[in-house]
Amino acid sequence: MIDFELPSFIQNQNQLIKMVAEQAMRPFSRDLDENEHTRPDAFVDMTWPFTKEMMKRDLKRIQTAIDANGVSKNGSAPKKEKKVNMGALSLILMIEQLSWGDTGQYLCLPHPMLAGAAVSSSGTPEQQIKFLSRFTEGDPKWGAMAITEPGAGSDNSSMRTTAVLDPDTNEWILNGEKIFITSGGMALEESDGICIVWATIDPDAGRAGIKSFVVEAHNPGVTVAKPEHKLGIRASDTVSLHFNNARVPYENLLGNPEIKQKSRKGFKGAMKTFDSSRPAVAASAMGTARAALEFTLETLEKEGVVIDYRKSKFEMTAVEADLMEMEARYKGAWLLTLRATAQIAHNESNRLEASMCKFRAGEAVTWITQKAVELLGPLGYSRDMLVEKWMRDAKINDIYEGTKQINQLIVARSILGYTRRELK
Amino acid sequence: MIDFRLDEEQKMLTDAIARYSREMVRPVHRDAEENRAIPSAVVEAGWEMGVLPSGIPEEYGGFGEYSAVTGAVATEAFAWGDLAVTMSLMTPNLVAVPLMLSGTEAQKKRYLPAFCEERMPDxxxxxxxxxxxxxxxxxxxxxxxxxxxxxxxxxxxxxxxxxxxxxxxxxxxxxxxxxxxxxxxxxxxxxxxxxxxxxxxxxxxxxxxxxxxxxxxxxxxxxxxxGIDFDKIMSHSRVALGAAAVGMARAGFEYARDYAKERVQFDEPIAHRQSIAFMLAEMATDVDEARLMVWEAAWKLDRGEDAVRETAVLKRHIDEMVVRNADRALQILGGYGYIREYPVELWLRNARGFATFDGLAII
The missing domain is CATH 2.40.110.10 (Butyryl-CoA Dehydrogenase, subunit A, domain 2)
Structure with a gap:
């Protein structure tokens, strides 16, 4: 039944996160932006206990399932229960609220993040316990995901990083270079975190040969290099990783090591991760959009500019018309995001809708924040306020987790029923 | 709990209206436009589906199942068939819905039962x-x-x-x-x-x-x-117009999509080109986005909440969306989009009307 009401526990959770955003994020936004690559300590310290509690609960559920079924034989995760997946809903709405606080800091959330999503969707229950338990104890830790390479962006099937099995030691030997890895430095150098690395075990097998590996922190042969200097989200560390004969244990491969010519399961694993990560990015975008929209409306109201929604277009000023369009684009993209998220919650397939909301949200936040800077005039353009920073932060949403164009391509193929051969 | 799936009754209703639109309306909608008249059998069959009476309270002869969300779902399915037919069928709504929203007891008693009769009231x-x-x-x-x-x-x-x-x-x-x-x-x-x-x-x-x-x-x-709660009447009207715009925009999208898959130039369907495929992706997204905005506003109205802001924003948005969508559909059909043998040019002419139709439909 059509219903837009969020469960009350999420509304309560968001109240709490709003406090975190107001107290531990916003006051530090400007300094963290001016001093690139500084870790947001207040935010990290405040959120790490939440992550630990959340992960404890998740892992306990997995452990109970293992104990009940015995050790799973075929290595596949237990069948998802058909009840409502509140976890995904709660996580994505948390991301919206945290990004309302500050996207750069949100990306530094001490949490398995995308690595957690990959381990959960492609790993066995035993692998989930093994690699995620570290997020229930000790000092803050981070998770990261390494897919992009200098020559393989959206076309990630052409990646060159290789994993070769050493039969003597039963270890995978990784070689190659990965770039644009969010929190890669914090995950692998500054904490005992993990990074999921995508590599091919057979370059001739194409997509079928692509597998994902868990690389743990301080692994010999892995070098963290080149923290990028970016337009926005400057609190977030974005690094390159070099793999030089880096050896990882055999059991760090997620999913099935076999290459089935017709099967693209490993690659599909990456694509499946996108079904939940794209609504998450869209939600993050909409958090920034909401911040900019609310701030613009509040600031203009103090100046005596208040929208009267009953005015006809002849009575409306150009600024009021702009504000209404900002509201419309915000609302449209946010509802698309909520829909893709609700589909995850209800265990429905959402490949099309995830890409729809991602490209529309990236576009909306980019335009809304640019408009906010414009409408606030010299104050909007000044670094005394956060609006110009939000505009710089916003643009990343048009780029990462698939550019606007690659997501449009996915939408187009889906609505046309085309393969990648038919629509390039 | 957040959910965007139609319930069973809404599914049955939209299936029935979709069949009506496809089998009874589309085959005659071009002639109706050219002759400036809708065949009376089409109007009668549409009225017999009983969408309006189902929303009128039982004490006045209806079924008492009023829901703006269901109304929006139904309106989209009608407008997919043809906008003139939809507006014709919904003309009685222009009186019945304001009566339900703002009428006095005596006015409801006097006028509402007529809307529950077999014949469409004048x-x-x-x-x-x-x-x-x-x-x-x-x-x-x-x-x-x-x-x-x-x-x-x-x-x-x-x-x-x-x-x-x-x-x-x-x-x-x-x-x-x-x-x-x-x-x-x-x-x-x-x-x-x-x-x-x-x-x-x-x-x-x-x-x-x-x-x-x-x-x-x-x-x-x-x-x-x-007097009346005019804000509320306008909100209900804008939800109806939004839903009609979504239905028409979806018709344009589907028509252009099917055409682009069949039209071969340079040895392959034109839908194989990104310039066409990306227009279709934008159109599909525009339709879904607008539909969600319509549903959200309708849902607020069903809960008795104020939706002046949402519906004002929605109305401005759909006025442009529906024209952009029809224009893209026409562009994809090229020359065929411009000739009256195909429905697309009519959708463009109808689409521009939404900016003027404030108050001309209501659910």
């Missing part, structure tokens, strides 16, 4: 005025109260099915507030003028109506002494 509403700066919140038609009677004066246009109407709900400014009056068609001073010649929706007969010192009993003022 009632319509007059809101639009023939001037560029028309706005439903600042009407030039006036209602003046004198010696226990109302005197109505003004000019209206685009009054659907006015030639047959026995009662016309006339919107007028009483002081600075918009009010509505139930005016019998035989009232002295009320003249049904010539039929409008419009750019689109030509199958729907609409008329100019002038009111020259029409004298109306105070009991015919909708809502009695307190």
């Amino acid at each position: 009632m319509t509403a007059a809101i639009t005025e023939p001037r560029i700066q028309f706005s439903p919140y600042t009407l030039q038609t006036t209602a003046v109260f004198k010696n226990g009677l109302y005197y109505l004066n003004g000019e209206k246009t685009m009054v659907p099915l006015a030639d047959l109407a026995q009662t016309i709900l006339v919107y007028a400014s009483e002081g600075s507030k918009t009010e509505a009056f139930l005016v019998p068609a035989d009232t002295v001073g009320l003249t049904i003028g010539e039929r409008d010649k419009l750019m689109g929706v030509q199958a729907l007969p609409t008329f100019k109506v002038s009111l020259n010192d029409c004298v109306i009993p105070a009991a015919n003022k909708l809502g009695g002494g307190d």
